[in-house]
Amino acid sequence: MTTQEPAASIRIGDLRPRLRARGDRRPAAAALLSLLAALSPSPARAQQPGQEGQAAPQAPEGGAAVPRGPGGAIVTPPASTAAPAGKATPPRALNYTPPEYPPEAEKQGREASVTLQLDIDRDGRVKHAVVVESAGHGFDESALAAAQKLDFEPARRADGTPAPARILYRYSFTLKTASPPPAAGEPAKPAESLRGTVLASGGDVPLAGATISVARVAGAGAGAATAAAPPGLTTDEGGAFAFAALPPGRYQVTIAAPGFEPLSVEEALAPGEQLEVKYRLLPQGDGLEVTVRGKRPPREVTKRTIEQREINRIPGTNGDALRSLQNLPGVARPPSIAGLLIVRGSGPQDTQTFVDGTQVPLIYHFGGLSSVVPTEMLDRIDFYPGNFSAKYGRVQGGIVDVALRSPKEDGKLHGLAQMDLIDARVLLEGPVPFLENTRFMVAGRRSYIGESFGPVLEAAGAGVTQAPVYYDYQVLLETEPTPSARLRLTFFGSDDALELLLSDPAPNEPALSGNVGLHTAFQRLQLRYDHELTDKDRLDGVLAIARDDADFGIGPIYFQLDLKTISGRLEYARRISKGTVFNAGLDVFAGLYAVNLRAPGPNRPGEPPNQPFSTRTLQEVSRDGEFFYPAAYAELELAPTPRAKIVPGLRVDYQDLNQQVTVSPRVNGRFDVVPGFPRTTVKGGLGVFHQPPQFQEVIPPLGNPGLKSTRALHYAAGVEQELTRHIEASAEGFYKQLDELVVGVNRPGSIQLDYQNVGSGRVIGGEFLLKYKPDDRFFGWAAYTLSRSTRVPEPGEPERLVPFDQTHILTVLGSYRLGDGWEFGARFRLVSGNLVTPNVCNVNEQSCDPYRTNALFYAPTGTYTPIPFSGPNSERLPAFHQLDLRLDKTWKFKTWRLSAYLDVQNVYNNANSEAIQYNYNYTARQYVTGLPILPSFGMRGEF
Numbered sequence: 001m002t003t004q005e006p007a008a009s010i011r012i013g014d015l016r017p018r019l020r021a022r023g024d025r026r027p028a029a030a031a032l033l034s035l036l037a038a039l040s041p042s043p044a045r046a047q048q049p050g051q052e053g054q055a056a057p058q059a060p061e062g063g064a065a066v067p068r069g070p071g072g073a074i075v076t077p078p079a080s081t082a083a084p085a086g087k088a089t090p091p092r093a094l095n096y097t098p099p100e101y102p103p104e105a106e107k108q109g110r111e112a113s114v115t116l117q118l119d120i121d122r123d124g125r126v127k128h129a130v131v132v133e134s135a136g137h138g139f140d141e142s143a144l145a146a147a148q149k150l151d152f153e154p155a156r157r158a159d160g161t162p163a164p165a166r167i168l169y170r171y172s173f174t175l176k177t178a179s180p181p182p183a184a185g186e187p188a189k190p191a192e193s194l195r196g197t198v199l200a201s202g203g204d205v206p207l208a209g210a211t212i213s214v215a216r217v218a219g220a221g222a223g224a225a226t227a228a229a230p231p232g233l234t235t236d237e238g239g240a241f242a243f244a245a246l247p248p249g250r251y252q253v254t255i256a257a258p259g260f261e262p263l264s265v266e267e268a269l270a271p272g273e274q275l276e277v278k279y280r281l282l283p284q285g286d287g288l289e290v291t292v293r294g295k296r297p298p299r300e301v302t303k304r305t306i307e308q309r310e311i312n313r314i315p316g317t318n319g320d321a322l323r324s325l326q327n328l329p330g331v332a333r334p335p336s337i338a339g340l341l342i343v344r345g346s347g348p349q350d351t352q353t354f355v356d357g358t359q360v361p362l363i364y365h366f367g368g369l370s371s372v373v374p375t376e377m378l379d380r381i382d383f384y385p386g387n388f389s390a391k392y393g394r395v396q397g398g399i400v401d402v403a404l405r406s407p408k409e410d411g412k413l414h415g416l417a418q419m420d421l422i423d424a425r426v427l428l429e430g431p432v433p434f435l436e437n438t439r440f441m442v443a444g445r446r447s448y449i450g451e452s453f454g455p456v457l458e459a460a461g462a463g464v465t466q467a468p469v470y471y472d473y474q475v476l477l478e479t480e481p482t483p484s485a486r487l488r489l490t491f492f493g494s495d496d497a498l499e500l501l502l503s504d505p506a507p508n509e510p511a512l513s514g515n516v517g518l519h520t521a522f523q524r525l526q527l528r529y530d531h532e533l534t535d536k537d538r539l540d541g542v543l544a545i546a547r548d549d550a551d552f553g554i555g556p557i558y559f560q561l562d563l564k565t566i567s568g569r570l571e572y573a574r575r576i577s578k579g580t581v582f583n584a585g586l587d588v589f590a591g592l593y594a595v596n597l598r599a600p601g602p603n604r605p606g607e608p609p610n611q612p613f614s615t616r617t618l619q620e621v622s623r624d625g626e627f628f629y630p631a632a633y634a635e636l637e638l639a640p641t642p643r644a645k646i647v648p649g650l651r652v653d654y655q656d657l658n659q660q661v662t663v664s665p666r667v668n669g670r671f672d673v674v675p676g677f678p679r680t681t682v683k684g685g686l687g688v689f690h691q692p693p694q695f696q697e698v699i700p701p702l703g704n705p706g707l708k709s710t711r712a713l714h715y716a717a718g719v720e721q722e723l724t725r726h727i728e729a730s731a732e733g734f735y736k737q738l739d740e741l742v743v744g745v746n747r748p749g750s751i752q753l754d755y756q757n758v759g760s761g762r763v764i765g766g767e768f769l770l771k772y773k774p775d776d777r778f779f780g781w782a783a784y785t786l787s788r789s790t791r792v793p794e795p796g797e798p799e800r801l802v803p804f805d806q807t808h809i810l811t812v813l814g815s816y817r818l819g820d821g822w823e824f825g826a827r828f829r830l831v832s833g834n835l836v837t838p839n840v841c842n843v844n845e846q847s848c849d850p851y852r853t854n855a856l857f858y859a860p861t862g863t864y865t866p867i868p869f870s871g872p873n874s875e876r877l878p879a880f881h882q883l884d885l886r887l888d889k890t891w892k893f894k895t896w897r898l899s900a901y902l903d904v905q906n907v908y909n910n911a912n913s914e915a916i917q918y919n920y921n922y923t924a925r926q927y928v929t930g931l932p933i934l935p936s937f938g939m940r941g942e943f
Helices: 028-039 103-107 139-147 322-327 449-459
Strands: 010-012 073-076 112-120 126-133 165-175 192-200 211-216 240-244 249-256 263-269 274-281 291-294 352-355 358-360 378-384 399-404 414-419 423-431 438-447 463-479 485-502 514-532 537-554 557-577 580-600 618-638 644-655 660-674 680-691 710-722 727-746 753-772 778-792 808-819 822-831 855-858 863-866 880-892 897-905 913-918 925-929 934-942
Touching (some): 126 139, 249 274, 322 399, 358 537
Parallel strands (some): 352 399
Antiparallel strands (some): 112 165, 192 240, 211 249, 378 399, 423 438, 485 514, 514 537, 660 680, 710 727, 727 753, 753 778, 880 897, 897 934, 913 925
16 A cells, blocks of 8 residues: 545644645656656665666765655555656656555565556557566565556657657565654644645656755744744655644745746645645746636635646637636637637626726726736636625625736746737846845736737728827846745736728718727825734735726717726735634725716707717717725634635725715535545535726716615536546536616706616526646646626616626637647637617517618718617627637747747637618618638747
């Protein structure tokens, strides 16, 4: 018998999974060295039998202890054979299946070693195994049975082609020696506080000889500055390590092994608890890891990890981490070139985006081609499609919280530059000269899509005054003023602009001519402070000064919004007891606003209802003022058993513009029906969520100050199931009940609408995800969402679908490493078509009446005004389907690396329908198609 590896890293006491997976393929030499270190049966230098007359490589030096199994024995596989001359490589083990210890031999106290000869085919399978050095007593049979379960990376010739091979492989059977009880008066051995296993990513091969060190860091509690750091350890032959008697607090754990990127993570040790972890090391040369936390309760008890390797290899995203959100369950496909995030049937304005805890007005640049924060600066992405924590409020849809990573702490200067057909970006980071323990990171990006998109617009008849352009920028400084605190100052912003000249107005709107302009921008100056007061108390705070600008104009009509705000959040966390944590916080949003509007007013008495919108009398409104939105919240994290976690919470908000107080109770929980592997978990949650009305809806004279906040009730239940070590599945059903929705109707004689809380709605659906977690070669998943989103504008009116409702959303994607730096990926999407309000019937439908009157003629302007053919959002466009492909190539040099990629969207050039276009008198129509095949080529250098 052998030691069993945990299926996930688990904190004993609350079963909080802390799986850390970093997958990539390593160079052949580094892979062989690490495999030898992992599989060597002896810590001393000793030759193993060679292959075909060649001497086997020597095991590395070391004095690591041999791991012991629960049955009283260990089994250790031997080293693989050495690589042939040149670039040919021998087989490499991808897994390790331990044999059973023969029961009779164990009872008799026998130990033995069995050497096998394995014939491995071109696919890495063991085709034949024979005993070369026999041990008898059942050892031979046990070793042969285990060898048949081994998988190998096949041997490769110098040209890289796979080849059959024959190697020697040895199993060692050793009995566990019972530890003698402590002598009288001798203190007992300290209990282990932190233990775990270090593995090579992908094949889960244990890494022997890896060095592990721990140090108390910011958040380590009182007295951390004077606490002596425990000595470093070296992993044993099974990749295991253990630290004993560590005081409670937060620790920085650093793992290093030859040929692999060092890994540094922060762990929290609670009083009276043992933390068991599993770390996977990434081969040298690969980038940072971005964590996407999705579809889980607040104060998460699990997390779903999408590695940087996955995010920047998904076809159709140009390597943009935030664009990868659109491939997750519950996220709808936005209209063509629209940078919107539509989550679980809620409107785009119902989902908030935060960067390091500060809200930003948009997440994507013009056309949704890239996000406003570069992937290279991200630490993780917390995605909540619903049932999110009481920490978040003022929204009823979903939450995206983007955390920026810390600058690298190795004391060196690092940078990158990337260019593709859409934009260019640069990043530089390193230590701040003459300031101890202070680091910086600076990044910027600018598009040049206008240089290619502008001529396209001109060819279509639009005069381009200012071509589409966007840019963003980020500056970050970080330091630790004390060993238990971290201080970060960040300035970041974004700007998007587009201006066109309409020389020929639309036939039904003769007054809409001239310049069409759109400009959005925001800036944030942010200060973050995190402080571990004691081993049980933590304080986190963020303060930001912000400015948002939005300008839209078409001819004489314009809308302008200017916001100057200050926002902040202060949260205190207290570990009350084992399995109980209390969180409480304040959340404030306040500032000044200025709104300017010039728009056509309503029809005057006696005017016909079919008058074009643009010919009405223009009215102007200007308004400025201030607002104050404070909130307080509290939550409990309860773990009544190691298999369960419950998180009840309460949030109270106040809005001074409509002088309303809202109370939002929430609760989430999960339970491991089957702990360990294969784990089965059920989860669920329900809660109340309020969203204040938008500024133009509540500020007089534009809006109604008596409006209330809208309310949403979220219900969700689901199950998670591990199928294999690499495959997991999840399913979740959700239902949202929407009340007191804001509806606006024309107010007689006034430019403004009459807003009232008279609408209602509901969203119901299910999300399904089947994911293959990354190994050395492949990653991929299939996500499917089935949903229906409806609204009732006023009591008594029929229920109708919302414009962004999509019944079916299917995304299947994957990426495979071909070797020698090449990687190929594909993504296929099949989505229900968007909804439209038809003005002319579809001639393909049997119910179409070709003699029906479709428009009214208005003599003063000589234009036609359409008569809606049916109700709002009553026709669905044809289904959207698209295939995207991506090809990557990387060249690694001594101090830097170069990579290139080709990302092709809509490979088979499908003419996806995005809208309907009509002729001048609405007697005929045709579909407006989206983007055709769109290739993008890019190159990137980094050091």
